[in-house]
Amino acid sequence: MASTEKYLRKTALPHIWCPGCGNGVVLSAIVRAIDKMGLDQNKTVVVSGIGCSSRASTYLDFNTIHTAHGRALTFATGIKLANPELNVIVITGDGDATAIGGNHFIHAARRNIDLTTVIFNNSIYGMTGGQSSPATPINSLSTTAPYGQFERPFDIPALAIASGATYVARGTAFHTEMLTNLIAKGIENKGFSVIDAITQCPIAYGRRNKLRTASAMLKWQQDNSVRIEDSKKMSPKDLEGKMIIGELYKSEAPEYTALYDDLIKRVQGGSK
């Protein structure tokens, strides 16, 4: 509702994203989740990398930092360690997080540092003209795969779980309210949280893949996603090619900044 307007830098709007781009929908879900969790604007930091998705920090009225390609998580790690009281939200894309910043992604997950990472997963490098990313689905077309992508894509939630993240979810731009709730739960989790937000790129991805309009791409998201509760009742054959959405994983593990504080106390003999 209009209560979320205060989190936007209205003078920076309209944003640079193409007509029908799902990034705006995911951004709006982030803003709603922050509103829902009642985070203090002055104690919230938004860190982003490079790419279409990472432009989002420009439009948000928090302490924001637009960093180097793939390195959003490294800047965010530094910010969180310097002041663990801050709520740090990382905005990144599928290429930024899993290709250029792939190593940072798995190590941030391994450390279980209290960051909320929202991956705007549009299956393509949109800003540079539609090259294949590590999340481009098999058989789809891109400028670097004119005969169809034959490489297997990353399953980003599985990668995050295997690397040690303590909250992993997947949502879509179509299931907007669910996405908002998933991001809110990610903020609530004291540890590394990953939300794989499937979003539409009608210009760089859709036009090459018979999904020419934003509505067609949203319909595709609706038709190809299965809620995790429903997926448990389905056979592996029925689940082939479907995206499972919802809260995929949650666990408890020691958090990095807390461990670091303990270390300081231990080596300084409890003087701090």
Added chain:
Amino acid sequence: MALNINVKLCKGCGICVEYCPTNVLALDEIGKVYIKNISECIYCGRCEIRCPDFAIMLTDDTEKTGRGDNK
């Protein structure tokens, strides 16, 4: 409740028109959204949450219903 459209932010993707359950919204001759039929509006907010451009806002103030540049 009021339905407020900021025409300067609209890029004419048509998502709101597609997902409005009561056909309140339409695109004009230059492809931007306008309120065709406010009497049918049930203020469900689907247009607002689906708009990628922050161009549609539902507010409590009924006087604000309409379309403008929302300065």
